[in-house]
Amino acid sequence: MPTTLTSKRHAVEGSLDDAIEFCFQQGWTDGLPVVPPTAPKVARMLEAARLDPKQQIAFVEHRAVSITAEKVAINAVMAGCKPEYMPVVVAAVEGIADPKWSYHGPGTSTGGAGVLMIVNGPIASALDVNAGDNLFGPGWRSNLTIGRALRLVMRNVCGSRPGTLDRGTLGHPGKLSYVIAENEAESPWTPLHVERGFRPEQSTVTVMAAEAPHQFYNQLSNTAEGVLTTLADNMRVSGNVMGQPQYVIVLAGEHMRTVAASGWGKKEIRDFVWKHTQNSLAHLKRTQRMSGAIQDGDETKLRPLVESPDDILIVPAGGRAGAFSCYIPGWGSRRSSQAVTKEVKR
Amino acid sequence: MIELLDPTLEAATQPIAYAARPSRLEGKRVALIENTKFNSDKLLLKIGDILVKEYGAASARMFRKHNASVPAHAEIIEEIQKTCDVVVAGVGD
Numbered sequence: 001m002p003t004t005l006t007s008k009r010h011a012v013e014g015s016l017d018d019a020i021e022f023c024f025q026q027g028w029t030d031g032l033p034v035v036p037p038t039a040p041k042v043a044r045m046l047e048a049a050r051l052d053p054k055q056q057i058a059f060v061e062h063r064a065v066s067i068t069a070e071k072v073a074i075n076a077v078m079a080g081c082k083p084e085y086m087p088v089v090v091a092a093v094e095g096i097a098d099p100k101w102s103y104h105g106p107g108t109s110t111g112g113a114g115v116l117m118i119v120n121g122p123i124a125s126a127l128d129v130n131a132g133d134n135l136f137g138p139g140w141r142s143n144l145t146i147g148r149a150l151r152l153v154m155r156n157v158c159g160s161r162p163g164t165l166d167r168g169t170l171g172h173p174g175k176l177s178y179v180i181a182e183n184e185a186e187s188p189w190t191p192l193h194v195e196r197g198f199r200p201e202q203s204t205v206t207v208m209a210a211e212a213p214h215q216f217y218n219q220l221s222n223t224a225e226g227v228l229t230t231l232a233d234n235m236r237v238s239g240n241v242m243g244q245p246q247y248v249i250v251l252a253g254e255h256m257r258t259v260a261a262s263g264w265g266k267k268e269i270r271d272f273v274w275k276h277t278q279n280s281l282a283h284l285k286r287t288q289r290m291s292g293a294i295q296d297g298d299e300t301k302l303r304p305l306v307e308s309p310d311d312i313l314i315v316p317a318g319g320r321a322g323a324f325s326c327y328i329p330g331w332g333s334r335r336s337s338q339a340v341t342k343e344v345k346r
Numbered sequence: 347m348i349e350l351l352d353p354t355l356e357a358a359t360q361p362i363a364y365a366a367r368p369s370r371l372e373g374k375r376v377a378l379i380e381n382t383k384f385n386s387d388k389l390l391l392k393i394g395d396i397l398v399k400e401y402g403a404a405s406a407r408m409f410r411k412h413n414a415s416v417p418a419h420a421e422i423i424e425e426i427q428k429t430c431d432v433v434v435a436g437v438g439d
Contacts, residue, residue: 008352019348028353037351062417065355074353105415156353291384336415 005039005053005070012036023078028156030148030176034078045073048083049090049346057090058097062104063158067093071157072149079149085127085142088205089149091342092117095207096150098340105336106209107160111240112168113209113331114175115154116248117147118315120193121203123344124181131181133319135250136174136213147177172212180317186253187316188260195266196341203346208248208313208339209331214238218255219323224262227255228269231327232276236305239329241279241289244304246311246330246339249273252318255325266314274309278302307334368432372402377430379422381414381437393434403432 012022019036023029035041046053046069053070060067069090076089096103096115106113119129130140137144154160162168168175184191193204218230231249239245249269251259259269282298284290290303306312311334318325331337368374376397378390387408394406407430409422414437426433 005351008356010350010352012348012350014348016348019350022350036348037353038349039351042351066357070351071353071355074351078353102416104417109415152353157355159355332415333413336413 005042007070007074009039027161028078028152030151030155032176034152035080037074037077041077042070042073044083045076045081045086046070049073049086051086051090057093060097060103060158061099062102062107065158067097067153067157072153075152075156076145076149079152080141080145081149082127082141082145085146085149087344087346088117088119088123088127088129088142088146088203089153091205091344092146092150092207093153095205095340095342096154098342100338101207101209101340102337103158106331107154107158108165108167109332110167110169111211111331112171112175113211113337114172114178115147115150116174116208116210116328117150117179118192118206118208118248118313119146119179119181119203119344120184120191120206121198121344122201123203123346124184129179129181131183131185131317132253135180135252135318137177143179143181144177147174147179151175151177174210174212178210180250180315182315183253183256183317186320187256189266189314189316192313192315193341198341198343203344204341205344206313206339206341208246208328209337210248211239211329211331213250213326213328215324215326217324222258222261224259224264224268225272227258227325228272229276231325232273235273235327236277236279237287237289238327239305240332241284241305243333243336244307244311245333245337246313247306248313248315248328248330248339249325250318250328251314251316251325252322253320254323256316267309269314270309270312273312274304274306277305279305313339370402371397371432373404374431375429376403376406377426377433378406378408379418379433379435380408380410382411383414383437390434397434 051069055069160166216234397403
């Protein structure tokens with residue numbers, strides 16, 4: 001496919017090192033060095049996804065920004081992506097521009113959301129997206145560069161620069177890249193993308209505005225109820241307790257096997273966790289999360305952490321050894337931003 | 347020499363037509379857009395009160411967005427167009 005690239009061109013005198021420094025000087029990077037985006041590299045990125053450079057990938061209504069394939073490709077090159085990663089980056093860009101994801105809040109908020117990306121389907125293993133040891137990094141090029149490419153698009157195309165339009169109070173390391181795959185090969189359960197309406201052979205990426213992972217430990221129990229009781233006790237007062245966001249629960253190998261051995265599926269996990277993460281109104285008031293004085297009945301009146309069990313996404317992933325798993329609170333509230341799943345088109 | 351492609355948005359500039367600002371608030375009907383953050387209603391009521399008492403605005407009426415992270419929805423924008431002359435809106439923590 002002939003590719004006519006129309007982005008402004010910058011001629012840099014000197015070596016590759018000078019080009020890398022030039023990218024820093026322009027304010028194009030996330031603080032790490034980038035791969036200088038030359039036309040041949042950008043053309044290869046577009047060809048891998050069979051995209052015309054002018055094609056609009058998404059329109060972010062809140063920013064009135066049209067994101068073209070050419071700009072996505074330039075940022076994917078800078079992030080260090082291989083050309084074959086490009087379709088995943090494109091699907092993620094479509095995801096964050098979806099009205100349900102609702103860009104303005106998670107792109108801007110003091111709450112400091114990262115974009116958690118969960119890759120499902122055959123593309124995960126084809127691109128070696130890690131679903132095992134050191135799940136959240138470091139060590140895997142696809143995990144680290146795909147999420148980085150998305151963040152660079154947010155920075156350079158959507159204008160979400162830390163300190164100006166991105167006002168995260170704390171941010172978190174996942175704002176550099178936050179990509180995992182579901183461990184479909186070893187999981188006994190229905191994969192996330194199938195639960196969300198896709199066929200097993202389709203590849204997808206699910207984007208969720210999210211806090212950092214919160215790890216929990218249970219090496220004592222050999223039952224689903226035991227492991228999930230510990231999880232629920234950790235989760236109960238996490239995230240935006242009053243806001244009712246969505247959550248991802250990542251069950252690593254040992255916990256996944258323990259829970260499955262009890263005969264529990266994703267539905268049973270969701271229902272149990274939803275029921276056991278409710279707080280009494282009295283506790284929420286005593287701990288200054290809910291306003292007002294404690295009334296009669298507040299000790300027994302319960303408020304769920306999330307609106308529905310379906311707001312808890314279950315993802316088996318992480319190393320096979322170790323009695324650790326984690327939960328990830330979504331940003332804000334379900335009404336402000338929801339997880340969105342997009343097909344990866346190849 | 348190495349030639350690099352610019353990764354940033356290079357949108358053609360779009361002129362945004364702002365409504366003409368009134369020179370005085372006397373007799374104007376003020377819309378206050380409440381964004382649902384804690385105490386934003388209290389702050390806006392105070393502002394509305396000042397605009398009526400000290401600047402002679404005819405009225406100050408509060409409209410509530412769905413939440414702070416989304417633009418004001420069509421229904422309240424339509425109602426504001428019909429019933430108000432000026433709007434106080436903003437976001438902050």
